[in-house]
Amino acid sequence: MKTKILIFLFFAVATSLFATKEVSAQGQSDPWTPQQLLAPADLAKVLNNPKSPQPLVFSIGMQAVIKGSVDIGPVMVPDNLNTLKQKLGKLQKNAQIVVYCGCCPFSRCPNVRPAMALLKDMRFTNYKLLNLPQNVKVDWIDKGYPMAE
Amino acid sequence: MRTLILFVALLLFGSTISTLSAQTTGLEPGNKAPEIKLPTLKGDTVALSTLKGKLVLIDFWGTWCSPCVQEQSELAKLYRKYKLAAFTNGKGFEIYGVSLDVKKSNWENFINTNKIDWIQVSDLKFWRSPVAKTYNIQGLPFNVLIDGNGIILAKNLHGIDLEKGIARFLHKE
Numbered sequence: 459m460k461t462k463i464l465i466f467l468f469f470a471v472a473t474s475l476f477a478t479k480e481v482s483a484q485g486q487s488d489p490w491t492p493q494q495l496l497a498p499a500d501l502a503k504v505l506n507n508p509k510s511p512q513p514l515v516f517s518i519g520m521q522a523v524i525k526g527s528v529d530i531g532p533v534m535v536p537d538n539l540n541t542l543k544q545k546l547g548k549l550q551k552n553a554q555i556v557v558y559c560g561c562c563p564f565s566r567c568p569n570v571r572p573a574m575a576l577l578k579d580m581r582f583t584n585y586k587l588l589n590l591p592q593n594v595k596v597d598w599i600d601k602g603y604p605m606a607e
Numbered sequence: 608m609r610t611l612i613l614f615v616a617l618l619l620f621g622s623t624i625s626t627l628s629a630q631t632t633g634l635e636p637g638n639k640a641p642e643i644k645l646p647t648l649k650g651d652t653v654a655l656s657t658l659k660g661k662l663v664l665i666d667f668w669g670t671w672c673s674p675c676v677q678e679q680s681e682l683a684k685l686y687r688k689y690k691l692a693a694f695t696n697g698k699g700f701e702i703y704g705v706s707l708d709v710k711k712s713n714w715e716n717f718i719n720t721n722k723i724d725w726i727q728v729s730d731l732k733f734w735r736s737p738v739a740k741t742y743n744i745q746g747l748p749f750n751v752l753i754d755g756n757g758i759i760l761a762k763n764l765h766g767i768d769l770e771k772g773i774a775r776f777l778h779k780e
Binding site: 519520521523532539554560561562566568593594595596599600605 | 669671672673708709733734735740744745746747759773
């Protein structure tokens with residue numbers, strides 16, 4: 459009986475330690491807050507309604523798949539990050555900006571962090587990261603949301 | 608007597624249905640893998656169906672996908688090891704690499720630098736490639752193992768499971 463309790467306690471402690479570690483790792487590495495994630499359905503709604511104020515949408519990944527988005531290219535490449543910096547430099551700090559990549563889940567994406575870090579460094583106040591948890595196919599194309607020509 | 612006729616009829620109906628479903632094009636093991644016809648680096652089209660008779664791994668990947676890139680050296684080892692092997696349902700092993708790249712230069716450089724010598728095709732359409740839709744790909748890397756008749760044997764095997772999945776079909780003397 460004592461052994462069983464010990465085994466249970468061991469697993470309980472191990473699980474809680476693991477969980478704590480994961481949360482803190484994500485918190486440290488992501489230069490965005492949960493409030494800065496924009497749901498694809500919300501962006502699709504805005505893009506489908508020309509009367510609603512349109513944000514500036516930047517593709518900071520492989521391809522501008524989303525309707526009206528500006529193709530910067532993968533910002534893991536310093537030249538592309540510079541291009542983004544130049545384009546952002548011409549905007550008001552309170553401009554409504556959305557960035558997306560959509561190659562892979564955020565945990566593996568090499569582009570979302572440099573873009574969001576740049577927006578933060580440049581002190582923009584109204585920018586969002588499009589929340590594509592899997593990729594732009596599953597979370598945008600397959601949903602039938604508006605696409606670039 | 609009537610019951611017997613009904614029984615035989617049902618049996619026949621059942622076997623016809625099961626034969627049909629084995630030939631149905633689909634994405635589950637036992638289904639016929641959907642056809643893919645895409646251009647190679649040189650621009651000529653290679654259809655998946657031309658590999659009939661071989662055990663084939665359809666490897667969906669992209670140079671922008673880090674786990675896919677890491678997997679390529681493993682695929683090279685498997686290719687060398689099993690290329691000429693005899694399988695229970697195919698003679699020889701081939702890899703049909705389908706890249707979801709966008710820029711031809713990225714794709715080409717990677718293939719040349721890593722001396723990839725198996726079949727490589729791409730329409731350079733990233734996640735907009737019709738083949739991503741046909742194969743209902745949810746993420747990369749993704750692969751499908753098919754036999755000499757183009758029937759799906761397994762899906763999304765990686766690491767040790769991939770080699771085990773291939774070796775399982777080796778022809779035993």
